[in-house]
Amino acid sequence: MKKIVFVGAGSMAQAIIHGWMKEATVAPEDIYVMNKSDHEKLTSLNEKYGVQLVDDDRENIKTADLIILAMKPKDVVAGMKSVAPYLSSNAVVLSVLAGVPMDTIENGLGKRPIARCMPNTSATIGMSASALACNDLVKNVDKLELIRLLKTIGTVIEVEEEELHVVTALSGSGPAYIYYYVEAFEKAAVASGLTSQVARDLLVQTLAGSAEMLKQSSDTPASLRKQVTSPGGTTEAGIEALQESGFADILARCLKESETRSRELGKRYL
Structure with missing residues (x-):
C-alpha cells in the first residue's frame, strides 16, 4: 500500500x-x-x-x-x-x-x-x-x-x-480513563501534603512499572495484587476502601456505558 x-x-x-x-x-x-x-x-x-x-x-x-x-x-x-x-x-x-x-x-x-x-x-x-x-x-x-x-x-x-464496541470502551477510550485516574489520585495526594509534581512523577512511574509487570509476569492481576497486599497492612486498608466504595462496579458501569454508546452510534449510521 x-x-x-x-x-x-x-x-x-x-x-x-x-x-x-x-x-x-x-x-x-x-x-x-x-x-x-x-x-x-x-x-x-x-x-x-x-x-x-x-x-x-x-x-x-x-x-x-x-x-x-x-x-x-x-x-x-x-x-x-x-x-x-x-x-x-x-x-x-x-x-x-x-x-x-x-x-x-x-x-x-x-x-x-x-x-x-x-x-x-x-x-x-x-x-x-x-x-x-x-x-x-x-x-x-x-x-x-x-x-x-x-x-x-x-x-x-x-x-x-x-x-x-467493547474494544472501543476498553482500549479506545481507555487512555482517558487512566488520565482521569491519575488526575484524581494526584489531587488526593496533593490534599495529603505532596506537591503536584512529586505526586505525578510517582504515579506515572508506578503505572509504568505495574504495566510492565503485567506484561512480563505470567501471574494474574489478582495474584500480583495479593503479592503487594500484606494482611493488616497499608495496601489492604486501601483495597478495602476501594471495595467499600464499589470500585469494581464503577469500572463495570464505565465500560458498559461506553459500550452502549458505541452501539447507539452504530445504529445511528445504519
Missing part, C-alpha cells in the same frame, strides 16, 4: 501520522490528507511532517491504495460522499471511526475491501492498543499489510466487528 489518503485530520489521524513519521513507516510523500474545512490544520500537518494535501480536483484520491476514514463520526456520510466518485475499485478502506459499521461504509463507498480499526491516541508514541476487523473482501496480503502498519504504532489484535 504505497499511497495512503486520510479523509479527516483530527486527533486520531494526527496520532497515526506522528507515529508513522517517528518510526519511518511510510514516506511523507506517500501520505495525503484532506479535511472538510480546517485548512489551517492541513497546512500545519504539511509543514510539520511533510505530508501531502489532497488537491481540490481530488486527483490524488484516484490512485490511492488505502483510504483511511478519520473524520468525526457525525461527518462520515458527507465525507464518504466527497470521495466516493474518485475511488479506485482496488482501494482498501480502513475506518478508525467509533461506532460506524462496515455496512454504512459499504453503502457510502460501494462493495469493496473494508477494515475497521480502533486504535487509541497512544499511537503518537508508538504505544497504541489497536483492534482490527476486516470484511471478507480484504485479501490476506492486504490484511497483513494493515497489521504491519498498525504494529508500528503499537500492538494489534484481530477481532470480529461486533467485538469492536
Whole structure:
C-alpha cells in the first residue's frame, strides 16, 4: 500500500501520522490528507511532517491504495460522499471511526475491501492498543499489510466487528480513563501534603512499572495484587476502601456505558 489518503485530520489521524513519521513507516510523500474545512490544520500537518494535501480536483484520491476514514463520526456520510466518485475499485478502506459499521461504509463507498480499526491516541508514541476487523473482501496480503502498519504504532489484535464496541470502551477510550485516574489520585495526594509534581512523577512511574509487570509476569492481576497486599497492612486498608466504595462496579458501569454508546452510534449510521 504505497499511497495512503486520510479523509479527516483530527486527533486520531494526527496520532497515526506522528507515529508513522517517528518510526519511518511510510514516506511523507506517500501520505495525503484532506479535511472538510480546517485548512489551517492541513497546512500545519504539511509543514510539520511533510505530508501531502489532497488537491481540490481530488486527483490524488484516484490512485490511492488505502483510504483511511478519520473524520468525526457525525461527518462520515458527507465525507464518504466527497470521495466516493474518485475511488479506485482496488482501494482498501480502513475506518478508525467509533461506532460506524462496515455496512454504512459499504453503502457510502460501494462493495469493496473494508477494515475497521480502533486504535487509541497512544499511537503518537508508538504505544497504541489497536483492534482490527476486516470484511471478507480484504485479501490476506492486504490484511497483513494493515497489521504491519498498525504494529508500528503499537500492538494489534484481530477481532470480529461486533467485538469492536467493547474494544472501543476498553482500549479506545481507555487512555482517558487512566488520565482521569491519575488526575484524581494526584489531587488526593496533593490534599495529603505532596506537591503536584512529586505526586505525578510517582504515579506515572508506578503505572509504568505495574504495566510492565503485567506484561512480563505470567501471574494474574489478582495474584500480583495479593503479592503487594500484606494482611493488616497499608495496601489492604486501601483495597478495602476501594471495595467499600464499589470500585469494581464503577469500572463495570464505565465500560458498559461506553459500550452502549458505541452501539447507539452504530445504529445511528445504519
